[in-house]
Amino acid sequence: MSFLDFISFKIIPLLTGENKKPNVYITNINFLNWLQLKKSIKKSIPYIKGKCADIGSGHSPYKKYILNNIEEYISIDKGNIHTHMFSSSKEKFIDADIKELPFENNSFDTVILTQVLEHIDNPFKALEEIKRVLKKDGILILSVPFIYQAHATPYDFYRFSEYGLKEICKNYDFKILEFHYQGYLGTTIFSIINGFIWEVSSKNKLLRNTILLPFxxxxxxCNNLLGLLLDKIKLKNYCPNFWLILKVKK
Known part of the structure; x- marks a missing residue:
């Protein structure tokens, strides 16, 4: 591993808490977003039960909060088997496409789908599959961005407004149990500014990973603190992300 890679993949995650998501540090460029996601998953715990599918789970950042509440945890993603460390027999990983889930109808009590739907080229097919594998009165935990920069490019296809989400829920017979605004203007502005600064500084990784890093x-x-203060003004039309707790009606 080169010096720059050591800084990028070892030191920076250590100093920002990137490897402890959602419990990242205030030095993290996405601190404001992860703070909101952590609050919402904690509020969602009473709804999460039985056999649970965490789709597009990545490193399964929410597993630590829900594992004691469920009977079985299935992490579903594409090609990330090596990233999953399981500590009990009720956990497993499946490499699968959300648009063609390898499960029978009515297989799950709970599905978690956070920060994934915007990356699906056909999100409506994905929702059909999720509804198919959920049991009657099953729970879908869904989060999606509204005002946020392009990320994971070129696989960043959609943004969802509050009203679009509510229309989708009506069309797919999902009852909205809870609707969370995940931050307001502060989170929106300063998350984008942080991302912009990081992207510009990354054009010279040697400079970024040495002289510039403390600055x-x-x-x-500072930006994250300002974002927290500005979020005290709850302007719903400037929300960066939405978190929904839904019940499927069949």
Whole structure:
């Protein structure tokens, strides 16, 4: 591993808490977003039960909060088997496409789908599959961005407004049990500014990973604090992300 890679993949995650998501540090460029996601998953715990599918789970950042509440945890993603460390027999990983889930109808009590739907080229087919594999009165935990920069490009296809989401829920017979606004103008503005600063500084990784790094962490910390303060003004039309707790009606 080169010096720059060591800084990028070892030191920076250590100093920002990137490897402890959602419990990242205030130095993290996505601190504001992860703070909101952590609050919402904690509020969702009473709804999560039985056999649970975490789709597009990545490193399964929410598993630590829900594992004691469920009978079986199935992490579903594409090609990320090596990233999953399981500590009990009720956990497993399946490499699968969300648009063709390898499960029988009515297989799950709960499905978690957070920050995934915007990356699906046909999100409506994905929702049909999720509804198919959920049991009657099953729970879907869904989160999607509204005002947010392009990410995971070129696999960033959609954004969802509050009203579009509510229309989708009506069309697919999902009852909205809870609807969370995940931050407001502060989170929106300063998350984008942090991302912009990081992207610009990354054009010279040697400079970024050496001289600039302490200054970047200081700037991100200040921006994140300002974002928290500005979020006190609850402007719903400037929300960066939505979190929904839905019940499927069959």
């Amino acid at each position: 970047l962490f200081f700037i991100f910390s």
